[in-house]
Amino acid sequence: MLNILNLIRWRNLLMIALVQILIKYALFEPFGVTITLNGFGFSLLVLSTICIAAAGNIINDIYDVETDKVNKPNMVIIGKTISEKTANYLFIIFNFLGVGIGYYLSHMVGKSGFFALFVVISALLYVYASYLKQILLVGNIVISLLVALSILIVGLFELLPVITPENQETQLTFFKILLDYAVFAFIINLVRELAKDIEDIDGDYKAGMNTLPIAIGRERATKILFTLTLLPILAVVYYMLTYLYKQQLALVYFLVFIIAPLIYTSIKSFNAETKKEFHHISSMLKLVMLFGMLSLVLYKYILIT
16 A cells, blocks of 8 residues: 555645645635635545546656656656556546546536546646657657646635626635645746756666756756746746735745745755755755745635725
8 A cells, every 4th residue: 555655755745735725725715715625525626637637647656657767766656666557547536536536526526627637637748748748849748748637636616606796806816825825836836847857867868868967968958957947037026026025924935935045956956966855956946845835725814904
């Protein structure tokens, strides 16, 4: 069981579920926003999302066996503790569950067209693992968009089906907050993808992939990584100055838990050379992502005062 949990990247799935729960219970419900899903319906949305994400993690590992033998030999699961045949079965099961629940949920909220989202996400995760990740930057952008979509999908299911002329302004205001967080997640994940590509350059080169560090060299890619780490800093500072300049609690939180770690990561990326250093940068960006999403808890204090 532990091997299966590691295969589906249970920590990452837990983070997805946590973010979606925070959106509903820390952002929407405290303000009495008109929402579509009851507890059961929302549980289905979370379950569908993490099932499809789990399937994506499995297929990614299946296609990454050879590169992982070079990049992280101690973490290879498929072919060691779980057979490729079993992994393929698990991929099919999780996909079937995720897309099937998505079909039921879409009809439940009276938006049958939303079902296409689950099909497209599932398909993109497969195409990413089997093909897109080998294409310069395309795979990085696609996977970062899918991370952002895991945030936006809550707004699509909770806010859009019950939008009316009377509540339109409120619904769109909260959807815009979600959009800001989705953009933040996209940028952080894109920077992290580049850090991981530099970290994994040896295995990726052996597998014939065309990542940015392979295409332009590790040194140039590191300079681009440093430049990209400045983007989230500028974006968050702009967000703070525009929306949070009167909110002392929010300012302190953003400065300590988001801006400071981002500046630290940027400094580290400037002179990073070893695999260990790039792994540390990747881990720091993941932590920043977590703290960024946890800031949703602050909104009941920000918007009330």
